[in-house]
Amino acid sequence: MPGVEQSTSGTQTVTAQPAHRWGFGAFLFVEAVLLASAALVGALLVRGGNAESLPVRDVLIGTMTPTVIAALTALAITKLRGNGPLADLRLSWRWDDVKLGLKFGVLGLVCTSVGVFVWTKVVGEENSNSAISALVEDKPMSVSAAVVMFLYLWLLGPICEEIIYRGLLWGATERLEWNKEKWGRFAAFLLSTAVFAMSHLEPLRTTLLLVIAVPIGLARLVTGRLLGSIVAHQMNNFLPALAILLTALGVVSY
Template identity: 30%
Template sequence: MSTTDTPTSGGGGGASVRWGVTDAAVGILLAAACSLGWAWVTRTVVLDEWLQVLGAYLAVWVPLVIVLCIADVARGRRSFAADFGLRFRPIDLLWGIGLGLVARGLVTVLELGWTGRTSLDGGVLALPTGFAFWFGIVLAPVLIGPIIEETFYRGLVLRAVERRTGGRAVVAASVAVVVSALVFGLAHLAQGAALSPTAAAVTFAGAFVFGLAAGALAASTRRLAGPIIAHMVFNGMLVVAILT
């Protein structure tokens, strides 16, 4: 991750950016198809718990990473900093922690008003063990997931919609923030859909609220470090609640 605000061209020199909404749509559809395919596999084949957990995450992440790499290398400037804003400044740490805490607080209030309880209440009867625990409960949602998902949703999707919208900068950025948050919420819908329609609605609303906050930060700073840190804090608080 670059530590400056000046986009580096990498090996792409001054090449123009040709990736856009189509690339974002391909990534979203591929991730959805792979996720549904893996869900079918786990319902029809007996697999070890660790493999089920690993496959569930990779089914979503691999298509997103592939689309990001193709967009960057073949259709962009060959620099994740220049193409998607994957850059860091020390102030991003403060913005990220603050936003993550505020977003989790807003979602907690939303959950309380909707269901009378929150995801921070715990309620997990049995946690997985071994690799399924460390990867599925800690590493994936707190470290790896935020980097991949923010780079895709707030890097590629948001910027693609922003460029496609055009017009006044503020209007284009606002539309892009809302659209990226909506897509982010829909992508997480299946997590709650497996439990109940209410859980699905709450999961979507929570992801949408966080997506709006992360998108606004990404659009205003033109960097992804803040949203990534916010995502880590947002998920990390839930993981701490589960473990305690």
């Protein structure tokens, strides 16, 4: 975001902020923080048992903690090595971005619904669930835990993931000199979409995750800012998060 200086004549002069000093090293560091914290939290929670036997409370902790820590690390990097998250990650509030994000989110819901239907037919229903759905399936869950999981999957999780992938990784890709001249934001869109899908560490679902990621990345590409992709991601996650909530409350069953 540009700064504003007051001249002696009383007019305002807009000055561009310097480019951020972080790049792929910052993204790789955040990914390392994500993986290391996930491994540490997982080891502390499992303690000789197995992930399938974890209570829902521990599943929540193991799911939320690493992603939140990694996103906070990304924000800290933009503050320490750049101009802060608002400028470096193109994170600003605009109703136009919200509206466009909702449109791409609806597109994402359609793509996801079709993708899940086809994917279930290909791999079978028993192999089509996400990792977190498999961990909470057939487990007793309190109302408070169900609401926390719903809010995380719908709202907080997408914010954290967008900061990491279509914020930090996108900004690192755009910073490359060759990329500025030849590919620009399109290269950032392609790379962030692919890395986002692979970073979930669910090889069987990577193709489906690519389908899910495309509309979210398009929201970032079209608006040029992060809010659009955050809203699109939240919109895309709403129905799966709601399904887990309703299942936990006994309203519907798997």
